[in-house]
Amino acid sequence: MKIIAIRSVPTDSNLLKLLNKRKVLHYIQRKDGHSRSDIAKALKLSKPTVSNIVDELLEEGWIREKESERASSAGGRKPFQIFFNENAAYIVGIDIGGTLVEIAIMNLAGKLISKTAFSTQKHVGNNFIQTIANYVNTLTEQNGLESSQLFGVGVGVPGITDVDSGIVIDAPSLSWKNVPLQSQLESLLSCPVYIDNDVNVAALGEYWKGAGRKNNNMIMITLGTGIGCGIIINGQLYRGASYAAGEIGYMVTDKDAADKKYEQTFSGYGFLDSHVGGPSIAKRMLNHAEKREEKWTAKKVFQMAIDGDQLALDTINDSLSHLSFALINVISIINPERVVLGGGISKSMHHFLPHITSTLEKHLPVQTDITITTVEDVSLLGAGYLILKEHESILKV
Amino acid sequence: MKIIAIRSVPTDSNLLKLLNKRKVLHYIQRKDGHSRSDIAKALKLSKPTVSNIVDELLEEGWIREKESERASSAGGRKPFQIFFNENAAYIVGIDIGGTLVEIAIMNLAGKLISKTAFSTQKHVGNNFIQTIANYVNTLTEQNGLESSQLFGVGVGVPGITDVDSGIVIDAPSLSWKNVPLQSQLESLLSCPVYIDNDVNVAALGEYWKGAGRKNNNMIMITLGTGIGCGIIINGQLYRGASYAAGEIGYMVTDKDAADKKYEQTFSGYGFLDSHVGGPSIAKRMLNHAEKREEKWTAKKVFQMAIDGDQLALDTINDSLSHLSFALINVISIINPERVVLGGGISKSMHHFLPHITSTLEKHLPVQTDITITTVEDVSLLGAGYLILKEHESILKV
DNA sequence: TTACAGTTAGTTAACCTTACTTACCAATCA
DNA sequence: TGATTGGTAAGTAAGGTTAACTAACTGTAA
Incomplete structure (x- = not known):
């Protein structure tokens, strides 16, 4: 026996x-x-x-x-x-956005191998999670990989996520409330899954591959429909006591406006969101009678401002002034080495960056690097990096 | 042999x-x-x-x-x-303030044994560090302790400190620039010395013995000449990339005022300092012609406001409104479980706290406890706790 | 060309520290 | 006296260290 x-x-x-x-x-x-x-x-x-x-x-x-080819010149055995082995395993990064769900496979060094995407709105509410799993499986097969070669899957979600339990607490754009995304994906994909807020994931991407590469204390601010902020402290994501750290959309940069005019009840939308968010820029152009007929986007307003349109310029300047003071506030609290600006609007921002930094210099004694993101697929990379950061393994960073 | x-x-x-x-x-x-x-x-x-x-x-x-007196009721040997042993060693906490240098001996559980103090201005610039060491030695002897029983000395300094090298970079109220306080005290006292910013030290004290006792993510805001903020994240002090985290005196809560009127060049004094700091409250009262003759202090203004004086009330309300928005900004970034208000003005604040929290509730969706400090000698205790937090020993927390 | 000293890379062997398991003794309750 | 609990002793395994060894290479001098 x-x-x-x-x-x-x-x-x-x-x-x-x-x-x-x-x-x-x-x-x-x-x-x-x-x-x-x-x-x-x-x-x-x-x-x-x-x-x-x-x-x-x-x-x-x-x-x-x-x-080795050669030994040391002093003699001795060749080392x-x-x-x-960057290809010992592969990582899947998923970025669930308002319009697109993007999925990528990358190696352990963060080199993108392959990418796919599908329409969010077309599938949301209709076996959405199953669809994501199917796309992951297809992408894996197409690249000749076994599912056993997948080290893990990281997901960025547009909403509040309980990272520890893997539950999406609230994601308005997906109409999700308390969805156990992590466990559902894990059972469909049979490999470790980690999820986080989209802003945090973008910050991770920037920390891994972007301008913040060597900055153990850095901040990524995403400018889009709203304004969000991912915080990396001592090389780790800081998520706050209730996963609400970096929700700077609620910041107030104008006491009087907030005292008098602002009577917003929340729907995930705060004072600063309504002053620097893309829709708010478009809306303020609309409010000017003479331009009422046009269909505005923030991007268009930026372009007109650059081209010299006074009304557009005033609008942008007002908005960026709020942003500048928000930056001052964030920096004065966190004292990061670097702030990276990202998100949809950020690309239009290069022209105005000097104006922002000069405002900062006027109000802050500390030196902080402010840059605009240059990394492609920063959210996908960050979602992948989530696995290396969170999953308990030999590779954990 | x-x-x-x-x-x-x-x-x-x-x-x-x-x-x-x-x-x-x-x-x-x-x-x-x-x-x-x-x-x-x-x-x-x-x-x-x-x-x-x-x-x-x-x-x-x-x-x-x-x-033990008795064994378990199920039988068995007595355990x-x-x-x-709370008295296995003793800790010295030192709080260097603008008016007083306070020194205390406490045991390892943070129980104050004895306390002394001397005038800052009388000794600064005149063998100041030696004087501190002398007071420590006298206090030790008076309590019948050997210097070998001192586990370490923690010091809170009113200025920017490089915690790692132990150098006070800039402390205007002491006219210190790049003073190697740690090494100098260590050689005078022959036991480990750790130093930190006064605000951080107060936050530690509150975390150790105060309302923030069980809050691993908490913030302490000190209201005095200026406004400062100590940040505890995951149970550890967060100091920022260049020891400037929590310098919320530079925050801007009123875009227009900052854009137009505020042209301050720094001397360690920012926008928010000049709107909620004690001197700024006194100064604004002075600016009202009819009260020009009086010698104002923030405390007096608070008391008059509570007693119903309209002008004082307006002044206080304006100042607290700035403070409320600053709190909103801090909370929206850090998402702490608790915010503790401390410092000279805080004692006058109980009466106005409900007004502040109602403003917060209006602008923030997250729940955060706001309290006013109740701990005596919070800075001394925090300075002592610095040793337990920072010194590499079996007791390190 | 060959012999050999000097140097570096990596392995083997013997030993130390630490923690674990198992087994045991001690003391107490009922 | 049997059951139960607290604590100790002896033996084993895991992981690390040092010291000594083998392997392999460079450079120089006979």
Whole structure:
């Protein structure tokens, strides 16, 4: 009779190993092509320990090794160079937007492999989550990947999400209330799923691949229908006590206006939303009698302002003035190294950025870099990065 | 000949031990009077491991044990109850204020043992740091303590401090620029010294002993000459990229006023400072011709407003309106569980608090507790807590 | 060309620390 | 006396360390 050993509960004794293993793997990700010896020296681990861990990582496929061409000029054995295997697994990033659901597959280094999309409004309320899962599966197959090669799926959702339970608390544009998106997708896709607010996901993307790459304290402000703000503090997303951190749409930059005129009851829409949001810009143009007939968009107003139309310019300036003071307020509280502006309106903003920064300089003594996002697919990348940030694995960052 | 064993470099193998030891000690701090067995069960450690750690902690004096009176009603051996030794060491908290330097000795549980103070202006610029050290030494002796019993010294400084290097970058009220306070005090007192901004220290005090006790995401706003804000995120002080987080004196709550009238160049004084700071309240009363002759203080204006003076009431209301919108802005960004108001003016504020919270409710959908500090010596306690938070020791929280 | 010293990379062997499991003793209740 | 609970002792496993070793290469001098 064969006695099968019951593996003892993996308690803390494994912790040290995992920590060291993670440390080694992260070092390899950062410094490609170094030897076991280099790693031991840099991480202050003994050579046998590193060798042992490296062997395991090789076995598991996370890394590759290659004999070096040349030894050191001082003599000695040729080292084996060790490289991170960026294609050891693949990540799916999903960005649920108001108009499009975008889905992408990327490798572990965040290199986009393939992308697809479908119309949100056409499918919402009609097996929506199942549709997402189908698109993910199709995309996986089309790229010749097994579902076992998927490391995880990250989703950005336009609404308030309880990240810990994986439930979308409220997403008006999808008519979702308390939808257990994470668990539903997990059972359909049989791989780990993590979800977060779209703004947070965009901030992560910018932190991973964008201007905020090296800024452990950075902020991403998204300008669109409303205004939102993703906060990265000490290299981690900060979500607040009730997942409402960065809801700067509720900010007030004009006491008198807020005291007297503003009597809005909430529907996820605050004072600042109604002063710098895209629709508010369009609406204010409409209110001027002489332009009443036209169908305005924020983009059009921006373009007219750049072209010299005084009314458009006044409108934009007023709106950007509110934005500038909002930035002052955010920066004075958070003191980030960098603020990245993103979202639909941001592309129209380059022309006005100097004006904004000069207002900041007038009111703030601290130096902060303000830039406009340049990253393509920042939300998709950020959604993917969610997996590396949140999923408990050797790759966790 | 006695051979003294050179202890091998404490590498990672000790890490796990330290972690477990810390875990056990924290458990004992939280749950006084439990047995070794209880601890093992609660922390999911084996009984021998806990016994081993407890023995070491007893040896080192951090804990005490006492044989229990009675065993469990189900029978069994009487347990040894284990208690945290709150007097295993003592902490010194120092609050350098504009008028007074306060110094206190407290035990490890934050119970104040003794307190002293001296005039800031009388000693500043004249062996100031040496004077502080002298007062600390005198206080220690007067309480029959050896300097070896001092676990550490925490200092709250009214200015911008580089917490990591221990240098006070700029403290206008002390005329300090780039003063290496930490290293100087350390060499005078020969025990670990940690320094931080006065507002951060107050926030820590409130987090340790005040209303924010159980709020891992809380904010303390201090109202005085200026307005400041200490931020605790995930149970840790957040200081920002350049130690300027929470400098909400620079916030702008009135776009038009800031655009048109406000042309202040900085001297550590921003828009909000000049609208809710104590001196600004006094100054605005002065500007009204009919009251020009009086010598105003913010406290006096508050009292007159409560007593029904219309002019005072208008002044206070305007100022508190700015404060309310500042609170809205802070909360919308940080989404804390609780905001604690402190500082000189806060005591006069109870009467107006309902008005503030009603403004918040009007503009914010999230629920946040707003309270006024009730803790005596909150800054001294916070300064002491700095040691437990920052100093690398078994007690580190 | 060959021998060999010097250097570096990586492995093997012996040992230390720490925590776990199992087994046991101690003390108490009913 | 049996059941139950608190605590200790002995043995084992896991993971890390040092020291010594093998492997492989560079450069120089006979």
